[in-house]
Amino acid sequence: MxxxxxxxxxxxxxxxxxxxxxxxxxxxxxxxxxxxxxxxLDHARARDAVHAAFDAAGIMAGLAGLGTAPIEVSSQARNRRDYLRRPDLGRMLDPASKRAVEGRGAAPCPCAIVVGDGLSPTAVNVHAVALVRHLLPRLAADKVEVGAVVVASGARVALGDEIGAITGARMLVMLIGERPGLSAPDSLGAYLTFAPRIGLTDAERNCVSNIHGAGLSYEEAAFRISWLVREGIARQVTGVALKDESGGGSFSRSLPGCDKSDT
Incomplete structure (x- = not known):
């Protein structure tokens, strides 16, 4: 038949x-x-998103308005050309930024949040502060203290490993612009790493991706991120060893090792 x-x-x-x-x-x-x-047209929008200016000052002001005290840092990529041609430079703090993070004068923190431009500054400019606004109350409800907030220019995902190691963060939440696609030039991603340190691989991270107007909402993303933070700290692990058991069927998938941003 x-x-x-x-x-x-x-x-x-x-x-x-x-x-x-x-x-x-x-x-x-x-x-x-x-x-x-x-x-x-969509291809042009994707290219524009990659080369858009990062509004670090606006994001700093927005995060400060949420009651945080953000630190502004830069990677070793001197400009956008270096950033795109030398991914390794985007994974390391420049000397002045390293001193600034080291000099924050605070004890090791349960959780640190890093907001980096990544491959779509457009996504970060539009979505990062709004997502943090939804995320902070959920973390507070779970009794997870955010001890450090950092805004990073020229950032790859792995830049968070160095920042997390310096701050002594048990959990690192990296919010970063994902590689633009033809249907979503402004997609934000969240990468979560337990006990961050230099040299980790993507297998040791979890990712909540596709946070944008036509994708995952801020509320849904904050729900998933906060669950992973809480459970990651409790189980002392992230990445392939931490499966999504939140039961939030309508919410995003957690993708261990996901890297639309290119670490």
Missing amino acids: KPPVPSSRSLADLRRLTPARVGLGRSAASLPTEALLSFT
Whole structure:
């Protein structure tokens, strides 16, 4: 018996469920003009997101307004060109920033939050402060103290390992702009690392990704991040050894080792 032929309605339903490019049609041997122009526009938006200016001052002010005392730091990448060509430079603090973090004069903290520009400063400019606003009350309800808040320019995910090691953080939450896609140039990611230290791999992190207007909401992301922070501290582990058992079926997936941001 032959399998049923999919109806045209099933394809239309799929297009309503996803921003992915499916069922675009064709014009002779090429794409229709409308589909080609849409692709070109989304590609341009993704490129613009990578090269957008990072509003570190605005984020510092927004985080200070939430009652935190953020520290501003930079990686060893001197400019955006260095950042894109030399990923290793984005994983290390420059000397002045290292001294600033070392001089914060506080005891080791249960949790540190780092906000870094990553590969989409646009995402961080738009979403980071709002996400922290939703996250802080959840962490407080779980009795998890946030002892350090850092805003980092030229940051790769692994920059948080050095910051976490210096601050003595038991848990590091790194909020960073993810590599822009053609459907989401402003996607924010959260990377969680227990006992951060230089040299860790992505297998030792958890990731909550796709935080943006058409993706995961701030409330849903804060729920998932706070659960992972609480359980990661309690079980003293993150990454492939920490599975999502929150029961939040409508919330985001936690992806151990996920790295749209490119550490």
